[in-house]
Amino acid sequence: MKDLGHGANVDFMAKAFNKNTKDIIDFSSNINPKLIPNLEKYILEGLNKSTSYPDINYTSLKKNIGNYININPEFIIPGNGATEIIYLLMKNIKKRLAILNPTFSEYERGARLNNLEVINFMLNKDDEFSVNLDEIEEKIDEFDSLFICNPNNPNGKVKNIEKLLELMSKHNKLLIVDETFMEFVYEEEKYSLIKYINKYENLFILKAVTKFFGMPGLRLGYGVTSNKKLIENIYKYKEPWTVNSFADTLSNYIFNDKDYINNSKAYYLKERKYMLNALRKIKRLKAYDTDTNFILIKLEDKKSEELKLQLFKKSNILIRDASNFVNLDESYIRIAIKSHNENQLILKELNRIMGE
Structure with missing residues (x-):
């Protein structure tokens, strides 16, 4: 099947690099991590x-x-x-x-x-x-x-x-x-x-x-x-x-379920601020403002595909290479805002690679 260039290609990446899909943290798809009760x-x-x-x-x-x-x-x-x-x-x-x-x-x-x-x-x-x-x-x-x-x-x-x-x-x-x-x-x-x-x-x-x-x-x-x-x-x-x-x-x-809806909105309001503040302390990237559950990032001196592979191979983190969006280039990535613990993990890895 033709690659349509979207995120959430966990199965393909796992097979390509001989990894278990259960071990992969998917930051390439923009999905609320909170599940509806019942x-x-x-x-x-x-x-x-x-x-x-x-x-x-x-x-x-x-x-x-x-x-x-x-x-x-x-x-x-x-x-x-x-x-x-x-x-x-x-x-x-x-x-x-x-x-x-x-x-x-x-x-x-x-x-x-x-x-x-x-x-x-x-x-x-x-x-x-x-x-x-x-x-x-x-x-x-x-x-x-x-x-x-x-x-x-x-x-x-x-x-x-x-x-x-x-x-x-x-x-x-x-x-x-x-x-x-x-x-x-x-x-x-x-x-x-x-x-x-x-x-x-x-x-x-x-x-x-x-x-x-x-x-x-x-x-x-x-x-x-x-x-x-x-x-x-x-x-x-x-x-x-x-x-x-x-x-x-x-x-x-x-x-x-108004509690679920309101709690999800409140979570993202708080977590967006946390993520953007943390990303903007990393010198070699630019994080764009967002009102949703994902963040577009421009890399200063690294190609998106290179960073994607680094994160995946070493840390089982899958991000979205955003270079195939019209009018973007190979310096752009997109990451989802997930659970706080998962967000801390990707921030740590981005600091390790891009904060040098």
Whole structure:
């Protein structure tokens, strides 16, 4: 299978270097290390329901998500991870798609597989990856839809993009916003565009359940839009039963666990500060500001692949080589923020290698 250039390639790396996967600490994938309470109980309930087909209309699932984000369930399209929604969306938008880079590579891959023309804009990495609204407006006639990740992957910084939404609406362009990491933001209600779904039909938002709730293998994501025509067209392409009984069952519980949600947000607020303060004491690297559960780092005098191999071979630590993101180079890595003990371990190893 072709290497798609993502993190979380633990099995491949373990096999390549003859290591046990259980010994590897995966800092390459951005997942909440905290597990939802009573997870085993919910999984068992899902197992008992797996002898029947899931609800083909996702009625309960959409209702649970709608209650969670305070949105009409009819505006919600559940999927097998947010990635399924990305690929369905690419089949249903006009031919010219603009993408703000560096960002998640599946936007461009999904676009090109569906014969869309891709127009790349670059975030300003010298200004915390800021958006150049003037440039977008100057070239507004060159594209039909624009894709932005907020908070952005790989740098993790959240932005207020209300002016971008107004600009896109003014010119009758579709704005697609990937908010799959928005729940890690401490005051997400200030930045999430979910509150504008009813007002703007040119807005499509992607969300993922599995990152914040620490279950990427569950594969549960969803799209949100009030554009009924777009929803109808997406369902024409959507395969039936792509969301399994486990995900459907868990949706009855996880969104209501306010303690888990608030504790996770508080943990990341504290741990981000700890990690950034510690990283900025290491002289030969630059750590970018983040509002999520991962940190982008620029190495001063070492290549990302070299550091990745050093950490993996000696310490069983797997990081994300970020050199394959558009507009980044071989000096960039990305690391997840994991448990405090695991974070202490990677900081110690980075100090050993980069702090000399």
